[in-house]
Amino acid sequence: MWMAYGFMMPAAILVAVLMYWPMIATVRESLFTTSFINPKPQFVGLKVYADIFSDPVFWQVVRNSIVWTLGVVLLQNVLGFFIALLLNQHLPGQGILRSLILLPWVLPGVVAAILWRFMYDPQLGLINSFVLRFGLADRGIAWLADPSIAMAAVIFVAFWKGFPFSTVIFLAALQNVDQEQIEAAKVDGAGPVRRLFDVIIPAIIPVAVVNFLLTTILTFNYFDIIYVLTRGGPLNSTAIFPTQIYEIGFGQFRFGEAAAYGTLSVVILVMIVAVFMLIRRPLLSHREV
Amino acid sequence: MTKRIRYPLLLCLQLVTATLVLLPFFWMFSVSLKPATEPFAIPAQLWPDNPTLENYILALRPEFQRYFLNSVIVCGATLLITIPLALLAAYSLSRFQFRLLSVFLGAVVLAQFFPAGAMIIPLYKIVRSANLLNTYLGLIIAYITVTLPVAIWMLRGFLLKVPKTLEEAAAVDGASPLRAFFDIVVPLARPGIIATSVFVLIVTWQEFLFALSFTSSKEMRTLPVGMNDYIGQYGIRYGELMASSVMISLPVIAIFFFLQRQFVAGLTAGAVKG
Numbered sequence: 001m002w003m004a005y006g007f008m009m010p011a012a013i014l015v016a017v018l019m020y021w022p023m024i025a026t027v028r029e030s031l032f033t034t035s036f037i038n039p040k041p042q043f044v045g046l047k048v049y050a051d052i053f054s055d056p057v058f059w060q061v062v063r064n065s066i067v068w069t070l071g072v073v074l075l076q077n078v079l080g081f082f083i084a085l086l087l088n089q090h091l092p093g094q095g096i097l098r099s100l101i102l103l104p105w106v107l108p109g110v111v112a113a114i115l116w117r118f119m120y121d122p123q124l125g126l127i128n129s130f131v132l133r134f135g136l137a138d139r140g141i142a143w144l145a146d147p148s149i150a151m152a153a154v155i156f157v158a159f160w161k162g163f164p165f166s167t168v169i170f171l172a173a174l175q176n177v178d179q180e181q182i183e184a185a186k187v188d189g190a191g192p193v194r195r196l197f198d199v200i201i202p203a204i205i206p207v208a209v210v211n212f213l214l215t216t217i218l219t220f221n222y223f224d225i226i227y228v229l230t231r232g233g234p235l236n237s238t239a240i241f242p243t244q245i246y247e248i249g250f251g252q253f254r255f256g257e258a259a260a261y262g263t264l265s266v267v268i269l270v271m272i273v274a275v276f277m278l279i280r281r282p283l284l285s286h287r288e289v
Numbered sequence: 290m291t292k293r294i295r296y297p298l299l300l301c302l303q304l305v306t307a308t309l310v311l312l313p314f315f316w317m318f319s320v321s322l323k324p325a326t327e328p329f330a331i332p333a334q335l336w337p338d339n340p341t342l343e344n345y346i347l348a349l350r351p352e353f354q355r356y357f358l359n360s361v362i363v364c365g366a367t368l369l370i371t372i373p374l375a376l377l378a379a380y381s382l383s384r385f386q387f388r389l390l391s392v393f394l395g396a397v398v399l400a401q402f403f404p405a406g407a408m409i410i411p412l413y414k415i416v417r418s419a420n421l422l423n424t425y426l427g428l429i430i431a432y433i434t435v436t437l438p439v440a441i442w443m444l445r446g447f448l449l450k451v452p453k454t455l456e457e458a459a460a461v462d463g464a465s466p467l468r469a470f471f472d473i474v475v476p477l478a479r480p481g482i483i484a485t486s487v488f489v490l491i492v493t494w495q496e497f498l499f500a501l502s503f504t505s506s507k508e509m510r511t512l513p514v515g516m517n518d519y520i521g522q523y524g525i526r527y528g529e530l531m532a533s534s535v536m537i538s539l540p541v542i543a544i545f546f547f548l549q550r551q552f553v554a555g556l557t558a559g560a561v562k563g
Contacts (some may be wrong), residue, residue: 011441022409022415026410086303091303094303100307102545110516114517227497259411265407
């Protein structure tokens, strides 16, 4: 008994003081206004929120955050799953590739972002040199400077860095799929596609649900890649909650507004997760049928 | 599909995957070896004509060494604080079932997913009022919020797999619960401790948001923040930038490859059975 609580206590105190308290304090903080010129907090109630809701930039941040999260999560897990299927085929060279595939995931986020900033460089970048060589455009495309494609460009980088994680988890799940069931389906005359949808996918759905949930939360909160690639620009076209909170809080020292954005980011994240859970339920129950 | 078409097709897809994963790394390395005098060919050239290490020598400037030292100190200290505390908590959460403990467990799981952006303003104020901005301790405090919950969760997964019967046998032999913990559980949990430590190192080595917000003096920057500063200062000197990138990535990549088997086993065990 003493051991149970004694062992738990140091970690519990740290988590409470360093995480739960700040989380609650954020809400309190958001009811005050501070600025660089007037750093003394003044209570203003919900005024900060009223101002935020009437600011079109906020709604753009909401939209960007949803596009960014959905885009990265879907690419990362769907393609990550197909790559796992591919790496589960016993082709030559697979051993090496399997051990190298986690490299992008291990690479520090800032380094990955700097590397891709360079890959995307309109003059010197590797991507544009392919584009030019194959005549896809007559001059280099400004991937990160064009508001209409910048979001797609940053999503691709996050996909590149994140998919190996999904692939490795899916690979482990695939190796746990009951081989006898696959053989039985083969004997019954099911082709590879039937086997994929009727045997393999139902067997790995629990893992897929965990993967989707984890990557959704992590992507929504991911700061490094967008900050280094575009700082949320051009024209706020890649501004998501974490970059916007940093910009308002530490770029402009408007702590109250940054805290309100923080609070709202939790609300939106909870809403995304709730929608996800609603979609998940029929998927999981389908499995029992 | 007949085997004759399917096999080459799969091989092709595998080649595409390998290119997608490795080409950026290859290019990072290739550009880091390019002499500053060799102009960038347009379209880009995959390998420099006269590879040289001069970019590495340039990149090893005193400030880089300082950033490196800062990163080692902050990440090392965070690891040394996180793992023992997480191990104790995880043991408690894997062996006892009191009502209050399940509340703790839920709180820890939830805390893993707290957005840093939603905690950062109050955390910044705490650190500032304790006069810990621009100090190692200030950064370590912030890093613990990133590592502690996830370390508890990972270690708990491993400890659940260490059979209780061994501790019970030790208790019958008259060993105190504390001795049983240190002499039996900790050694058996070693693979889990290693996997969790690698994870904590990978996460802290690249931590960016807290390091960027809680340090303003150049002497206290960590590697990721220092790298981000480089973009402004040496923006066009890609050779140096890539040489620094290689040097920052090498330590984690080395640790990762050295302990890969245990690490991947730990990662997937937690996720697949969690």
